[in-house]
Amino acid sequence: MSETTGWRDYLALTKPGVVLLLMVTAIAGMFLATDPPGMVPLRTLVPAFLGLTLAMMASAAINQIMDQKIDAVMARTEKRPIVTGRLNTRKAVTFAVVLAVLSMLILDQMVNRLTALLTLFGFVGYAFIYTLYLKRATPQNIVIGGLAGAIPPLLGWTAVSGEMHPYAWLLVLIIFVWTPPHFWALAIHRRDDYAKAEIPMLPVTHGIPFTRTSVLYYTILLLLTSLLPYLTGMSGLIYLVAAVVLGVIFMLHAIKLRFGNDPRTPMKTFGYSITYLFVLFAALLVDHYVPVGVLGSV
Structure with a gap:
């Protein structure tokens, strides 16, 4: 109405x-x-x-x-x-x-x-x-x-x-790799919704176990991809530590999603994925603005 x-x-x-x-x-x-x-x-x-x-x-x-x-x-x-x-x-x-x-x-x-x-x-x-x-x-x-x-x-x-600087494309790549595990975690939780709407999301077409495995693979790929700003000289130690810690936590969520049976895990993984992206980009900014000498004097 x-x-x-x-x-x-x-x-x-x-x-x-x-x-x-x-x-x-x-x-x-x-x-x-x-x-x-x-x-x-x-x-x-x-x-x-x-x-x-x-x-x-x-x-x-x-x-x-x-x-x-x-x-x-x-x-x-x-x-x-x-x-x-x-x-x-x-x-x-x-x-x-x-x-x-x-x-x-x-x-x-x-x-x-x-x-x-x-x-x-x-x-x-x-x-x-x-x-x-x-x-x-x-x-x-x-x-x-x-x-x-x-x-x-x-x-x-x-x-x-x-200009389209290569470093900017690294940021695009990180979000590109982050998107599937972020969304598929939600899609697992909402699998019946998508099936009812006849939307061919991965949990509908390939099943939930396959999707859980895909989320895990993508979180591993994301962890590796997130290291590129450090490896290419775009960022420094602050970002590297944040990327590793955040990526490992994301991967642990994905492992629990893959091998566990808790129905709350998909949404917990989805929620963490949002936190992950916020904090990762915050770490990039902190690393960008903190002078290199500050770390050496700590």
């Missing part, structure tokens, strides 16, 4: 929790692009932050518009504003288009064209290619479509530097 549309419904349409996590990585990319380490100029920081945030909000809104029939049959998403009728499709589309247009104008006119074009690539990749095709077509949807969701640190980096 339709209800009065409020600002909370528009906010829910943009998946603020997801946008927050993505923007943390984008902001990290901005500050990591400073060489030598310093403050990102406000004339770049403010429009880049605003433009990228609006683009991610628009992408999330398009995702909910496209997925409303799927959302209606899944317990996790059945209370989303379009599904419940609190927000009609026409208003949602108008809102998403306004956000997308504003984001492109801000990024193109106030940041740089490269960032605007890369943001457009990510927007189309997630909102349309992943949502409309990959999600419904293959159990490897998260792996193939993961690139679109992994580029925020590259966007942040190019917003400041105007």
